[in-house]
Amino acid sequence: MNDTAALPPTRRAPSDRTRVRRVAENAHYDRATLHAIIDAAYLCHVAFSDDKGTHNIPTACWREGEHLYIHGSNGGRLIKWLGQGIQACVTITHLDGLVLARSAFNHSMNYRSAMVYGRFEPVADKHAALAALMDHLALGRQAEIRAGNDKEFAATTVMRIALDEAACKVRSGPPVDDEEDMQHPVWAGVLPLVQLRGTPVADPLNAVATPGYVHAWTGLTQAVGPLDRNARQ
Numbered sequence: 001m002n003d004t005a006a007l008p009p010t011r012r013a014p015s016d017r018t019r020v021r022r023v024a025e026n027a028h029y030d031r032a033t034l035h036a037i038i039d040a041a042y043l044c045h046v047a048f049s050d051d052k053g054t055h056n057i058p059t060a061c062w063r064e065g066e067h068l069y070i071h072g073s074n075g076g077r078l079i080k081w082l083g084q085g086i087q088a089c090v091t092i093t094h095l096d097g098l099v100l101a102r103s104a105f106n107h108s109m110n111y112r113s114a115m116v117y118g119r120f121e122p123v124a125d126k127h128a129a130l131a132a133l134m135d136h137l138a139l140g141r142q143a144e145i146r147a148g149n150d151k152e153f154a155a156t157t158v159m160r161i162a163l164d165e166a167a168c169k170v171r172s173g174p175p176v177d178d179e180e181d182m183q184h185p186v187w188a189g190v191l192p193l194v195q196l197r198g199t200p201v202a203d204p205l206n207a208v209a210t211p212g213y214v215h216a217w218t219g220l221t222q223a224v225g226p227l228d229r230n231a232r233q
Ligand SMILES: Cc1cc2nc3c(=O)[nH]c(=O)nc-3n(C[C@H](O)[C@H](O)[C@H](O)COP(=O)(O)OP(=O)(O)OC[C@H]3O[C@@H](n4cnc5c(N)ncnc54)[C@H](O)[C@@H]3O)c2cc1C
Pocket: 017, 018, 019, 020, 021, 022, 023, 093, 095, 109, 110, 111, 112, 113, 114, 115, 167, 168, 169, 233
């Protein structure tokens, strides 16, 4: 399962294409940062090229160990092309704030982002993988729902990409202005953005008591960034 704590120390060397060059001090290649960014996401974007050009498709994602998982209909473009073993790039971005600097040039954003490169492979044990998706959405739900039937599983492909070649970039903290702008009379700072979990809306046809994971949902905000860095983007 999601076993960051059990894994050996965390440094992974960047490849030529994952080595961050722009504002390299905001780069992270360690397992813990990558896992935290993926685990805080329900959504990723998968970029790949086919015979019609380049696409960047948003889709649900989750992590198991050292792989990022997605799923889709057998007939979908994503599954059709990724299933051929083509190169892909997965991105995840959490926007944490708008950074208002004293100059236009130094405005920025606070964020946690990850990019994973490689090829997807089909997952043989779809039942276990999709159970993990259910638990990623709401821990405990898998045990309560009607399980998928043979027809549903047959229509669905689960794919995963190894987290071997990945980079993270994290910015947090106030604006970084140039010395000569520091006396400019304008408000500077951060306008934070959080993803807030709203109040659950029960289906009017509900016939069961509200489970604990639904009660627990309300009011929680998305986890904040794992690291405190302060630099330009
Ligand atoms: C919310 C947000 C807003 C941004 N706004 C801007 C903007 O307005 N203008 C702008 O130029 N840039 C912006 N960035 C930064 C942008 O993502 C790139 O880091 C930047 O453009 C440099 O790209 P590059 O390919 O030239 O960098 P390089 O340093 O040459 O990239 C080398 C490698 O580093 C990795 N890498 C680069 N960027 C990221 C990243 N963000 N996350 C994970 N890995 C990465 C990739 O593997 C890439 O191939 C923003 C990022 C976020 C998350």
